[in-house]
Amino acid sequence: MYCKNCGTDLPDDALFCSECGAAVNSEQKETAVRSVPEMKSTSADRNDKIDGKLILGVTVFLTLLLVIVKIAL
Numbered sequence: 670m671y672c673k674n675c676g677t678d679l680p681d682d683a684l685f686c687s688e689c690g691a692a693v694n695s696e697q698k699e700t701a702v703r704s705v706p707e708m709k710s711t712s713a714d715r716n717d718k719i720d721g722k723l724i725l726g727v728t729v730f731l732t733l734l735l736v737i738v739k740i741a742l
């Protein structure tokens with residue numbers, strides 16, 4: 670495998686060119702692209718969990734607020 674940027678001969682499993690530092694190897698790019706949807710779905714799941722916690726926290730807060738208002742009145 671050769672670096673597309675500078676033409677240096679690189680190992681087939683090289684992620685970056687040792688001479689110029691450019692990212693190399695189309696197979697590595699495909700792997701990176703494949704891993705991106707997984708990362709997105711994982712982050713989306715995390716966001717859902719975070720949103721759920723936020724909603725739960727807001728609900729608890731509002732409930733406590735109502736209880737405090739009822740006691741105060």
Ligand SMILES: [Zn+2]
Nearest residue numbers: 672675686689
């Ligand atoms: Zn290079």
